Amino acid sequence: xxxxxxxxxxxxxxxxxxxxxxxxxxxxxxxxxxxxxxxxxxxxxxxxxxxxxxxxxxxxxxxxxxxxxxxxxxxxxxxxxxxxxxxxxxxxxxxxxxxxxxxxxxxxxxxxxxxxxxxxxxxxxxxxxxxxxxxxxxxxxxxxxxxxxxxxxxxxxxxxxxxxxxxxxxxxxxxxxxxxxxxxxxxxxxxxxx
Amino acid sequence: xxxxxxxxxxxxxxxxxxxxxxxxxxxxxxxxxxxxxxxxxxxxxxxxxxxxxxxxxxxxxxxxxxxxxxxxxxxxxxxxxxxxxxxxxxxxxxxxxxxxxxxxxxxxxxxxxxxxxxx
Ligand SMILES: Nc1nc2c(ncn2[C@@H]2O[C@H](COP(=O)(O)OP(=O)(O)OP(=O)(O)O)[C@@H](O)[C@H]2O)c(=O)[nH]1
Ligand SMILES: [Mg+2]
Numbered sequence: 258x259x260x261x262x263x264x265x266x267x268x269x270x271x272x273x274x275x276x277x278x279x280x281x282x283x284x285x286x287x288x289x290x291x292x293x294x295x296x297x298x299x300x301x302x303x304x305x306x307x308x309x310x311x312x313x314x315x316x317x318x319x320x321x322x323x324x325x326x327x328x329x330x331x332x333x334x335x336x337x338x339x340x341x342x343x344x345x346x347x348x349x350x351x352x353x354x355x356x357x358x359x360x361x362x363x364x365x366x367x368x369x370x371x372x373x374x375x376x377x378x379x380x381x382x383x384x385x386x387x388x389x390x391x392x393x394x395x396x397x398x399x400x401x402x403x404x405x406x407x408x409x410x411x412x413x414x415x416x417x418x419x420x421x422x423x424x425x426x427x428x429x430x431x432x433x434x435x436x437x438x439x440x441x442x443x444x445x446x447x448x449x450x451x
Numbered sequence: 452x453x454x455x456x457x458x459x460x461x462x463x464x465x466x467x468x469x470x471x472x473x474x475x476x477x478x479x480x481x482x483x484x485x486x487x488x489x490x491x492x493x494x495x496x497x498x499x500x501x502x503x504x505x506x507x508x509x510x511x512x513x514x515x516x517x518x519x520x521x522x523x524x525x526x527x528x529x530x531x532x533x534x535x536x537x538x539x540x541x542x543x544x545x546x547x548x549x550x551x552x553x554x555x556x557x558x559x560x561x562x563x564x565x566x567x568x569x570x
Contacts, residue, residue: 297521333566
């Protein structure tokens with residue numbers, strides 16, 4: 258087989274979006290719902306006991322947590338390919354975050370109204386880094402329903418940060434969240450120097 | 452048992468052996484850097500491990516470091532080292548330079564939004 262000079266190989270440009278938020282908030286679920294491939298992951302299984310610090314009250318029973326990242330892919334034409342990364346839910350694994358956040362176009366911060374404060378670290382992180390982000394409130398059954406203005410106030414977010422409700426299990430919902438994010442990133446893009 | 456010890460045993464030592472003790476990836480690779488095979492091995496090459504061959508086989512179409520790592524169940528760091536070898540021996544082409552999405556490129560936003568709307 259003839260070899261192809263590497264400068265002749267056309268490859269799409271990868272674009273990276275992150276799905277962040279607290280422990281068990283639905284990050285992996287959302288990646289899986291919108292990805293065209295089965296969500297892939299590098300996973301280190303920790304038991305509740307070794308995790309220890311996680312407060313599981315009011316949250317679906319869960320005996321393991323994902324340490325590394327899971328990711329999905331969405332093909333967007335010939336020139337670009339979109340990669341979605343779910344960040345590790347626990348703060349002690351944030352060393353993975355910096356690599357993930359580098360070069361990311363934007364981030365979804367998932368929130369759960371039963372534990373709204375769990376998303377504060379993610380919000381702070383992206384604010385500090387200047388990564389465009391939106392907050393998506395994952396609607397779990399039985400969780401208190403607030404209107405978006407209340408959530409926005411509770412998070413004390415700047416007025417221009419989009420906040421929306423979602424169901425992480427539904428593709429249509431994840432799609433809407435991602436479109437909102439990319440539109441937001443577009444509106445926040447740096448202005449080209451002239 | 453200390454979970455870190457377990458991690459050390461199963462997830463660190465084997466990849467460390469596969470990459471022959473090297474931890475420094477020479478190629479400037481990110482998790483989303485894409486690699487593609489540009490030459491198929493004959494099977495007679497010296498110095499190609501089964502993992503190298505597996506990567507070349509996978510990369511018939513462009514795949515990201517993250518996808519290769521997940522498919523082969525290897526840490527991304529190990530995949531970077533192996534891709535560096537394959538780059539040197541001319542079996543793969545890797546996106547170059549380090550892919551940084553151009554946040555000023557209107558075309559990129561349009562392509563991504565169109566792709567998402569078509570989901
Ligand atoms: N009812 C309901 N359950 C959900 C929803 N999203 C996720 N779940 C469930 O909530 C649990 C946690 O979801 P995951 O997607 O694993 O959460 P995660 O954020 O990836 O969790 P970690 O990676 O461990 O931090 C799972 O049992 C999901 O099936 C939702 O929108 N509604
Ligand atoms: Mg997860």
